[in-house]
Amino acid sequence: MRRMLSYVVTAAVAAGIGLPALNASAASAVSPIAQSVPASMIVSANGLEWVWASPCAEGGCSSGLLVGKDGFGYATAAQWALKPPVSAFRNPDKCASAWFDSQRSNCDWDDPGFLSNGVAGYGSAAQGGRPAGLDGTATMHPSGDTWLVRGAAQSAQTITFGALTGATFGDATRTLEATATSGLPVSYSVPGGAPCTVAGSTLTITGAGSCAVTAAQAGNASYSAATAVTQTLTIAKATQTIPAPAVGPLAFLHAPVTLPATSSAALPVTYIVTSGPCTVSGSTLTLTGGGLCQLSASQAGNSNYLPVSSTPQLTINPALTALTVTPVSTSDLLSQAILSGTARLSARLLPAAAGLPLVFADRGQAVCTGITDNTGLASCAIPTTQLLTAADPNAVFTASFAGTINYAPTHSPASASSFLPVPSGTVVVTDPVTPIIVKLPIQPAPPAAAPALPVTGINLQNIQNSLDAFIASLTNPHL
16 A cells, blocks of 8 residues: 655655655655656566665664555565566666655665575675565564565466266276367376376376376466366276187197186286086196096286186097007918817907907907007907808908097908918007007917817827818818
């Protein structure tokens, strides 16, 4: 508020402050303190107006009152940061003390404290630059020169910061787009520990959860600080998948299979067998037979990923098999029948497995059935009613295996014919695990001891000759 004071200025004083000389006898003359500060005494800087003065009241600086005039007053901390340089008040000198102080009309241009701090170093209140407590509204003043400031009130500004749409962990960075009505740039911040970071206007998602983003604008000489606006971004957990087992066709006796140990999020997967011929330990699957192996795979998730489960199924085919018949001639069969009362056929199934039935046939007609032992070998006795058929020179003996859920069906090639023993051969068994090479020697069944018969005057050589003639008659139609 302007205070109007009557004061007579002497010619000498007027000359000292650059004012027009006044008649000392003119009691009604108006002193400078009663006038508005002329524009020539004002320095403009950073949107504010500054004067160098001694703002004491009518009683001089000892009165302890601040003259509030023309809107000038002590600078606030924010205004003081925008003050002009000392040189702005010199050449020509701009000393406005006479318009504020009834007792002083000069400015202490050379005061070192003032030159460095903007406040004269007179008295304890002025120590350290702008006096503490003189923040625009105080009535106390320093005992000396100081700068006063005025300016239009800072304009208000507001921030527009729209709601942040939902996100998912793993999403790409996004650009924040808050604006201030002042057109000044907006800054962003997020609290420590939030599942996001911000650099400039770029927001990066680092986890799932809630991320509070605050937009602020600090203002400047023309605009006051805007009220900060906070928006919360909800970040959902990401989904994950369990890879399907990357295995080819499987068959019983295949080596253990390694299942995917981690999900797409690199989190460990748990497996259990729900049904079927298989077992699992960790991520290793062992095949125990043929059929359908059904698994349950699960991953429990964590703070950033949702849980996931799957039910993979693996078809386990029967193991491939091969059969070889022990080579034998019809004469061997007849010799066995005469000497032991029985003639036997034998074959081997590979891979070896016990308890499997092998059917022996002559030109497709079943002759007998044998059961494999632990080595895969099976044999059977030809019924006596079929011995003559077996002695047929066109007889060709084969073996076949009907198959089970664990072993694939198979049959042998023609492996024996009358009078023409098949030599040892080589069979390659194409098992999916490891190829097996099997060499088959000719190993006819050893003859059993002939039953004890009463022998009286019989020539054994004659019996052998008769047997040879009988066999020859069977094989030679012209005899």
